[in-house]
Amino acid sequence: MNITNRAIINFLKEKNFSAGFIDTLKIKYRSLICPFIDLLERVKPGDKVGDIGCGNGQFLLLVSEFAQPSYLFGIEIFDRLINNARKLFEGASGCPSEFMVYDGKTFPEKLQEMDIVFLIDVIHHVPVVQQEDFFKNLSAKLKPGARLIIKDINGASPLVLFNKLHDFIFSREIGHELSLAKTTSLLESNNFSILEQKKRRMYVYPHFTIVAEKK
Numbered sequence: 001m002n003i004t005n006r007a008i009i010n011f012l013k014e015k016n017f018s019a020g021f022i023d024t025l026k027i028k029y030r031s032l033i034c035p036f037i038d039l040l041e042r043v044k045p046g047d048k049v050g051d052i053g054c055g056n057g058q059f060l061l062l063v064s065e066f067a068q069p070s071y072l073f074g075i076e077i078f079d080r081l082i083n084n085a086r087k088l089f090e091g092a093s094g095c096p097s098e099f100m101v102y103d104g105k106t107f108p109e110k111l112q113e114m115d116i117v118f119l120i121d122v123i124h125h126v127p128v129v130q131q132e133d134f135f136k137n138l139s140a141k142l143k144p145g146a147r148l149i150i151k152d153i154n155g156a157s158p159l160v161l162f163n164k165l166h167d168f169i170f171s172r173e174i175g176h177e178l179s180l181a182k183t184t185s186l187l188e189s190n191n192f193s194i195l196e197q198k199k200r201r202m203y204v205y206p207h208f209t210i211v212a213e214k215k
Contacts, residue, residue, distance in 0.1 A: 003037045003066050011065055012058065019056060019084040022170060027058045027088070033202050034120070035151065036062060038209065042149050043067035043116060050114035051075070052107075052138075053122035057085025057099060064094030072097040073114060077104045105130075107141040116147040123152045123183065124163075124175035131178070132186060139190040142214040148192060150210045153177045154199060157206035166205075180208040191215045 008031045018024055030036070036059065043049055045068040051060050054074030063069055072095060076082050085099045100108060104126075111117065117138075126134050142148065153163045155177030167175045178186075184194055187210065196211040 003040055005031050005037065008036060008062060008066075011062070015088065017088055019087070023056055023081075023084060027056050027084075030058065031062075033205050035200055035202060035207060035209065038200075039118065039120065039149060039151060040066050042147070042211065043069055046070045047115040048113055049073070050111055050117040052111075052117060052119050053077075053125070054085060054099065055081050057081075057088045059118065059120060060085070060097065061088055061092065061094075064089075064092060064097070069095050071095055071113075073110055074099045075102045075108060075111075077102060105133075105137065107137055109141070111138075111141045112143050114142070114146060116149065117142060119148070119150045119152070121152055123150065124155070124167075124177040125171075125173070126176065128176045131176070135186045135190045139192065139214065144214055146214045147195075148187075148210075148212045148214065150183060150187075150212070151207060152183065154206040154208045155179045156181070159201065159204055159206040162204040163206075180210070183208070183210060187212050 012028045043063055047069050048071040049063050049069045051074045054076050057074055060072045060074050079101055082099050082101050089097055156179035160177050164174055167173055192212040193215055194212050198209050200207045
């Protein structure tokens with residue numbers, strides 16, 4: 001399928017769903033500033049798909065609609081967002097899905113079943129002193145051959161300031177953005193092979209994407 005941002009936005013706008021003003025805006029229009037199309041194209045038919053830090057469940061709903069997964073599993077540290085995700089999926093005719101609250105440190109055993117796992121703008125919300133353990137613990141949970149897709153903000157770009165302002169306005173926190181090189185290094189030191197890496201700017205947001213595989 002030829003996925004477009006217009007198709008994504010139209011699909012999400014058709015959902016009769018309200019999660020508060022800010023969360024609803026994020027659900028419907030985030031694809032304008034985040035490269036969802038590139039991420040969706042990473043899913044292979046029949047994949048079991050995990051999303052760490054799944055937020056309101058928007059990305060997994062798009063996976064269900066625009067890819068051909070066999071199972072969807074989202075985890076998030078906020079009860080409110082998990083409740084939003086479950087409501088967003090009500091009446092969805094896609095594949096089986098499950099959402100779970102977790103503590104941000106202890107990854108659930110269910111991740112061992114996933115063929116592909118996404119981390120979309122999650123790492124820069126992890127405190128600096130915990131980032132290395134985050135990758136170590138994640139590596140221990142994924143099965144050999146599992147693909148890990150990281151999309152985050154490039155801390156090496158001067159445009160990172162716009163994301164810091166974004167996070168301060170919407171989340172009341174200042175992010176801990178890593179560079180592409182530092183993230184790659186953390187992956188390689190925790191039993192991942194790097195298959196692909198790329199940079200892309202959307203408006204003022206300097207993104208990078210890394211495709212890795214658990215050894």
